[in-house]
Amino acid sequence: MARNPHVTILIANLPAERDRRVIRECLTLEAKGFDVTVIAPRGDRSLRTLPGSRNTRLKPYPVVVYGGGVFSFAFEFGWSFLCIAIRLIGEVFAGRAHAVQVCNPPDVYWPLALLLRAIGRPWVFDHHDLCPEVYAARVGTPNKWVFRTLSVLEWLTLRTATEVVATNQSFKDNAARRGVNPDKVTVVRNGPATAEIAATGDDDGVEPADGVHKVVYLGVFGPQDNVEGAVLAAEELTRRRGRTGWRMILAGDGESMPALRKLATERGLDDVVTFTGWLDGAAVDEILREATVAIQPDLPTRMNHLSTMAKTVEYVGRGVPVVAADLTETRATLGEAGAYVPNGTPAEFAEAIDALLDDPDRRRQMRKLGRERFLSLLSWEHQAGAYAAVFQRLLARRLPAASVRIPAPRSGAHDSTTTADK
Incomplete structure (x- = not known):
């Protein structure tokens, strides 16, 4: 049973130790008093915790295929969905996963969002990539049915999330166009810490x-x-x-x-x-x-x-x-x-x-x-407060009283393009 409020982060396209954004997010959550588990594709088999972290647990799953065609990708996404679902359910039964963050691509985990929200667990979507646009960029001339399917999956992913974390203002605007309340979208840009x-x-x-x-x-x-x-x-x-x-x-x-x-x-x-x-x-x-x-x-x-x-x-x-x-x-x-x-x-x-x-x-x-x-x-220090505030707000009842304070974002941290020459 987790003693501290616990966040489970789901990744499908990279081993956790290669995703620098997720590493920074985990370290930020640790510093704010959260325990963290990352479920991700298997990378370095010797790792049990995230490099540089205090105790962020890694729960890897095996990758069986990397494909280049539509059917290969569909199989890969289906396999990752199955593996992530099994491990996530295990986390819930172990008394962890008080909140869950999913990182795309792909945008296929919305059924898990419905399940977790039904049992009262917040679900945060960390929007890394615009999957329909990535598909169009990869193939040049996209199949309209594939593109529409990906657009529907993106809509479902955004609309089933408790809150959305977007990497820039354009992603926030995209979420608003999909019907997400802008007040439930927090801009957290990518970037190294000083x-x-x-x-x-x-x-x-x-x-x-x-x-x-x-x-x-x-x-x-x-x-x-x-x-x-x-x-x-x-x-x-x-x-x-x-x-x-x-x-x-x-x-x-x-x-x-x-x-x-x-x-x-x-x-x-x-x-x-x-x-x-x-x-x-x-x-x-x-x-x-x-x-x-x-x-x-x-x-x-x-x-x-x-x-x-x-x-x-x-x-x-x-x-x-x-x-x-x-x-x-x-x-x-x-x-x-x-x-x-x-x-x-x-x-x-x-x-x-x-x-x-x-x-x-x-x-x-x-x-x-x-x-x-x-x-x-642009540095991570300007993003970390806004990112941590999402989980402090969602899990306030589980945090010690001294940790509940929600930091106000610094100028430009919550919506950085308001001060950038976009």
Whole structure:
């Protein structure tokens, strides 16, 4: 039987130790006096608790398939639903799961929301991705029936939640369009805590110590992420700058990794493009602090206009100038710390990167503006209070009296785009 108020977090698309947003959420809940269990796909088999946490329990389940077609995804989602349902019911019978948070994708867990709410347990939807738009971005020309089905599932997921946590104002607006009371939607942006970023002692340093400029991409390698655009931008850069004095570092992993490695080899780019694989938090911090410029190759699709990429705040937190397509939420996040291109073609990215590499004064100014923006608005410290307040409110009767105080969000923390130039 749980002694402290207990939150169970459900994830379907990543092992818990790879989801930096969920890690930060767990640590925030721990600090506010909650116990936490995370039910997620199996990752590192040696882990029993979340790395860096006090006692957040991991309850992994086996992954049996990763597919690329509609039926493969349907099977994968069905399997994850079954595994999560069994483990969640076990948590309820064990006296835990006083409140549940589900993270998408996919949007298939609304029947569990109905079940948990029927027995008086709050259900919070942490809205990571717009699934219909992700599907459209992945396939190019979406099947209208699949798109409509995903839209219905999103509607059900939003409407069956007790409250919704949205990653930006566009997601909050989307929830309101789906009929959710805006007062039940809290904006909690993605982004590292200041403690995750090592101090360098040289806030004005923009030139690489080894004389080799590093152009960095950080994140997932999926069809919708357009990482091939970064590889092709590297090819364009070889024509503009030659093959010395710079490198492109692609840090991450995902289903597109084999195709990207093949593309780099076929284009003769193995000497200027480096793949690091998936990195832990310390390695992410190190590689971004060494970066001269970051690239965000996401194309101007509806999904990308409405989404705040986690990598964007990782970049700006280290003061790295970012080259990106001119997307609504990207501009709301970066402001003048970004250099924007209209269409996101490899040639446009290469031209913007080339110009920045030759302009240390502009990079220095972008670095300064980015760090100021991060420290005053975007860091996890500005999000944690609003996030914890959701569960403090929902589980107030289970919290000790000293812990019940609901913190008022700092300016910009609850709805950050009110102070950003969206």
